[in-house]
Amino acid sequence: EVSITKFPADERKIIAKAHDKYKKARAGIINTRHGQIHTPAFMPVGTKGTVKAMLPESVQTTGADIILGNTYHLMLQPGAKRVFKLGGLHKFMNWSKPLLTDSGGFQVMSLSKLRKITEEGVIFNSHIDGSKFMLSPESSTEIQYLLGSTITMAFDECTPYPSTYEQAKSSMELTSRWAKRSRKAFYSRDGYGQFGIIQGSIYNDLRLKSALDLIELDFEGYAIGGLAVGEGQELMFKVLDYAPDLLPINKPRYLMGVGKPADIIGAVQRGIDMFDCVIPTRSGRNGQAFTKYGVVNIRNSKYKEDNTPLEEDCLCPACKNYTKAYLHYLVKVKEILGAMLMTWHNLMYFQKLMLRIREYIAQGKDFDFIS
Numbered sequence: 493e494v495s496i497t498k499f500p501a502d503e504r505k506i507i508a509k510a511h512d513k514y515k516k517a518r519a520g521i522i523n524t525r526h527g528q529i530h531t532p533a534f535m536p537v538g539t540k541g542t543v544k545a546m547l548p549e550s551v552q553t554t555g556a557d558i559i560l561g562n563t564y565h566l567m568l569q570p571g572a573k574r575v576f577k578l579g580g581l582h583k584f585m586n587w588s589k590p591l592l593t594d595s596g597g598f599q600v601m602s603l604s605k606l607r608k609i610t611e612e613g614v615i616f617n618s619h620i621d622g623s624k625f626m627l628s629p630e631s632s633t634e635i636q637y638l639l640g641s642t643i644t645m646a647f648d649e650c651t652p653y654p655s656t657y658e659q660a661k662s663s664m665e666l667t668s669r670w671a672k673r674s675r676k677a678f679y680s681r682d683g684y685g686q687f688g689i690i691q692g693s694i695y696n697d698l699r700l701k702s703a704l705d706l707i708e709l710d711f712e713g714y715a716i717g718g719l720a721v722g723e724g725q726e727l728m729f730k731v732l733d734y735a736p737d738l739l740p741i742n743k744p745r746y747l748m749g750v751g752k753p754a755d756i757i758g759a760v761q762r763g764i765d766m767f768d769c770v771i772p773t774r775s776g777r778n779g780q781a782f783t784k785y786g787v788v789n790i791r792n793s794k795y796k797e798d799n800t801p802l803e804e805d806c807l808c809p810a811c812k813n814y815t816k817a818y819l820h821y822l823v824k825v826k827e828i829l830g831a832m833l834m835t836w837h838n839l840m841y842f843q844k845l846m847l848r849i850r851e852y853i854a855q856g857k858d859f860d861f862i863s
């Protein structure tokens with residue numbers, strides 16, 4: 493048992509530790525105002541207040557405890573104030589479990605047009621109608637409060653890859669100054685939490701300095717940012733071989749934007765507790781199904797008369813009631829039902845993977861399986 497601290501009102505119980513190579517892996521429960529999160533946890537991405545092609549109750553049946561919403565998209569449309577007036581994002585989208593919202597920093601750099609980074613924050617033009625906006629530690633934190641987010645992310649700068657040491661250093665230092673302002677702007681309430689995000693690219697002394705700066709701010713959890721940005725799995729694992737250990741052992745560790753099943757397994761073995769990734773939803777809509785036999789590209793003509801399910805023992809609607817031939821056809825003719833069934837199966841697959849990982853950790857068993 494590790495000493496437990498509040499998250500934020502309740503306790504985070506590290507209920508089991510795996511042994512040897514898996515010694516850093518841990519299974520736990522995060523208690524929040526909107527329910528429990530069993531970790532290691534995978535968060536489906538619900539960018540615009542919906543997990544694309546899924547009803548929220550269907551997302552719930554896959555076993556997801558928490559989903560992610562994107563601040564950048566929601567602040568542009570329908571607007572944070574409007575969501576607040578309508579009762580908050582939980583009510584708006586009919587999702588009563590925990591919601592994590594990102595800070596908008598990552599998206600504004602990848603989506604908006606004509607942006608200017610200043611000490612104050614990022615000034616940018618909406619990619620929708622060109623109107624002018626500003627995201628800052630204060631405005632991002634307020635927007636996430638208006639959305640009613642269970643877990644709020646600090647406003648940071650995601651350091652691009654590759655970056656020189658100097659570039660990564662000044663970017664990390666900006667993130668530390670912004671983290672302090674984000675923490676000050678956070679309205680602390682029982683059952684709600686705010687996570688800091690450490691940066692520092694692939695430089696271990698910068699990652700350490702970033703962690704030290706953020707630990708001082710006593711966040712309820714910590715994210716490792718600036719990874720899965722093109723560095724590749726080997727370099728990502730090299731950073732993950734030490735970065736999680738720089739963070740408080742009894743607080744949640746969230747690896748942003750990751751990943752494929754093999755990435756998730758490797759990151760859990762290195763001490764990561766939470767993940768988010770568009771892969772199961774986006775690739776599902778694009779015809780890729782994750783199965784225990786590997787990834788099935790359902791658009792391949794070899795499936796056009798395949799009367800068997802994606803996985804015979806999968807309990808999702810796609811596998812219970814339909815064949816690969818039907819899924820092949822739906823995706824080929826771009827029928828909406830194709831996107832729905834493929835998404836549902838992939839989300840079920842990812843949640844089953846997380847469930848098996850949690851079980852193996854709790855039983856102290858190795859979980860190198862890459863299904």
Ligand SMILES: CNc1nc2cc(C(=O)NN)ccc2[nH]1
Pocket residue numbers: 597598648649650651689716717718719720721748749750
């Ligand atoms: C898909 N890869 C990926 N890397 C990410 C990094 C960040 C980050 O550092 N935010 N501050 C956020 C989302 C990400 N998604």
Ligand SMILES: [Zn+2]
Pocket residue numbers: 802803806807808809810811812836837840
């Ligand atoms: Zn299935």
